[in-house]
Amino acid sequence: MGTIHDFFTSQLLEWYKPTQRPLPWKSEKNPYYIWLSEIILQQTRVEQGRAYYEKFKKNYPTVQDLANAGEDQVLKNWQGLGYYSRARNLHQAAKYIVSDLGGKFPATHEDILKLKGVGEYTAAAIASFAYDLPFAVLDGNVFRVLSRFFGIKTPIDTGEGKKEFKKLAQKLLPPLEAARYNQAIMDFGATICMPKKPKCVSCPFRSECSAFINKNITFLPIKAKKTFKKERFFHYLRLNIGDFVYLHKRSEKDIWQHLYEFPLYEADRILDVETVKNKAFDGLLEGVNIVIKRQSKVYKQVLSHQKISAIFMEFELLDALVDRNNNWIQIKKERLKEYAFPKIIDLYLNDNSLYLNLF
DNA sequence: AAATCGGGGGA
DNA sequence: TCCCCAGATTT
Known part of the structure; x- marks a missing residue:
């Protein structure tokens, strides 16, 4: 009633x-x-x-x-x-x-x-x-x-x-x-x-x-839990070799599972190019002839549970890398747009000022 | 039950 | 900055 x-x-x-x-x-x-x-x-x-x-x-x-x-x-x-x-x-x-x-x-x-x-x-x-x-x-x-x-x-x-x-x-x-x-x-x-x-x-x-x-x-309504935000610092290595570039598919239990990214070196703060070059990938870049190196600005992305700062470091390689774990694939640069990327990489790829400058 | 998983928009 | 959005899955 x-x-x-x-x-x-x-x-x-x-x-x-x-x-x-x-x-x-x-x-x-x-x-x-x-x-x-x-x-x-x-x-x-x-x-x-x-x-x-x-x-x-x-x-x-x-x-x-x-x-x-x-x-x-x-x-x-x-x-x-x-x-x-x-x-x-x-x-x-x-x-x-x-x-x-x-x-x-x-x-x-x-x-x-x-x-x-x-x-x-x-x-x-x-x-x-x-x-x-x-x-x-x-x-x-x-x-x-x-x-x-x-x-x-x-x-x-x-x-x-x-x-x-x-x-x-x-x-x-x-x-x-x-x-x-x-x-x-x-x-x-x-x-x-x-x-x-x-x-x-x-x-x-x-x-x-x-x-x-x-x-x-x-x-109202009442929520019991509060969220904690963690800061992370990503160094993406954009490794160009001829018309090709290296990509890695994220598979670890983490954000962006099954999306593609450039080879990643994570640290507890943003590092400079030389430090990353020396530390990243366990000396994988050693013995490789690098003719150009430079870095992008720092892109920032705030997510629900973490805040990510990413910097892209650019290298032109003369020799192919030794990929011990078979983690990376080589693709033609012009096919980058076919791959699914996290937002922060999409930002970088579509940043006109940098993009025109680099290709 | 708690932790994680994204990105965008409003205040 | 913080909170919320036509939530679900994993641990």
Whole structure:
């Protein structure tokens, strides 16, 4: 009957009447495209993900096209978006759908959840958007809206919090309007009940919102953990030999897994060219004739858990290097644009002032 | 339960 | 600077 929960749900759907954000995947019913959009939008703002969604739809119109692509090619398309394991999981799941499911996208919540890279949120989103199945989404927007309206102070980044909010979210979901409700609550969180400076003046829940009434808006939702940022200093060796340049594929358990980079020497501070030349790669450069050497400016990139400073040191080699561990590949300079690089290398490669100067 | 995985944007 | 974004996986 007229519970506070019913009030919330009906008011939300009323608010949503005219679609708040006209997003390209909202009218979409193809589960493959919905899946693409949801993976791309994990921890990613709508405006940042939009172009990638269009690119993937264009380059991989069907799940078969994605499955048939090479992993490096998929990563190249993902370049610049971050969280690159999403791209690899996406590709792996596409191959699984084609080989094990006969190319038919899974149509139950349980089966959708089996896809690599699909967790509780994404499974609920696909199940509701594509098949109108009654599963409530629980993303950053939902945590924020519910914690404020209901005045819930349980930290959202704990097991207890996740359980509590999941139960509440599912209770609020109108089973026959799962898709519309899920989109409504996320749009509401993104356009009205924002993290900072929410638009409470135009909020239809104002008079019933616990956080507004108790002036707790800036204080909810509560997170328990704080992040620590580590500083790192990368020295990239751009080793030119004739028309070729050396590249290395990152495989260690670290950032940018499976992306390419120049041979890297990491230290606890930025070093000068001579020091790097002497120390880097365990004397690998020894005995090699170097005709030119110079360095770029220091590029900086701040990530969630680390702050990276990178400097590119340029060498023209007359002799090929001895690659003891078979870690590096030689490629033609003009093919650099075919490889997926971390942002910081992309910056360097596209820095016009340096680029024109060097080639 | 805690640690990691990116890059962009707003305040 | 710090926080957050249509989170998931690994340890």
